[in-house]
Amino acid sequence: MNSPASTFETALIEYGTFMVAGVTAPASEQSVFSDWWQELYKKLEQGENGTAKLAAVEKLQRVGVIMPDADDAGATYTAGFIVPGGIKDVVALGLTGVMVPAAMYATVLVQGAVLAGETPHHIKEGFEHLHTEFLPSKRLVPTGVHLEVYGPGEMTSKNYRMYLWTATTSA
Template sequence: METALIEYGNFLVAGVTVNATESTDFAAVWDELLERVSDEQKTATAKLQKVGVLMPDAADEGFTYTAGFIVQGIPAVAALGLTGVVVPAAMYATVLVEGPAADSIKPGFEYLHSTFIPEKDVTPTGVNLEVYGPGDVTASNYRMYCWSAVDGVESPI
């Protein structure tokens, strides 16, 4: 599997956020996002990076899931009428996955957490990202990345 550790700065996501569990229907969150975005906004958001963001909730008892788009600044969030979520800067363990997104995301994160992260002797922070590529997410040759924020890596900078 194609893996890497990459450092990435903080960024803002405009999207739909729900309290989630492992049994949450994440596709339904994406459906809700697309229902809330107007036809005019769909043209503008088509050029934005789509991400799914899993973060520990404020009480650290569960997690939230945000389906959304990376945007530049609060005005962009307000213009879309969505929730804004700041994703913290971090070192991320990443893996490229291929195949329909619904079938490849979970195995991608399982590989990161069971193999790659332990091999690198780092600790996951609980922040995980689904970084979507262009194209049809249901295609057999669809490619996207799974990212998991980690502690314990010395910055090369």
């Protein structure tokens, strides 16, 4: 559990468009996103180049991407990696490509374990802080694009740190 909201480290950053290679599926508030990560690694391991694919993503930035679906009736979640080579890297890895739009992002640093089969409460609390405290204080509103930007280290550690990003626009 995080400390009181007043201790959240928040910032605004501008970030350009980027491509994520991963696995994508419809998502809801009840979704357990760790299942997507298990599916991603399972997919990478398949086939004759599985070891090479796993080695190729080892140094890439891991991100979870929540985006409105095409008709804005729901959302999708993508567990994946930012790929510098764009679509050619997506194809080489045999994954789905998602283009994340350039935006002004509100960010917050959160700490806590990310465990398979569990919803990490610190992630929910971090996004809640951005949406109920930070964005209103800056007169910004979320666009519907949200990122989990995973840091280095052991994700199952209670001291694991990562950033949450929410794309914003002026209110």
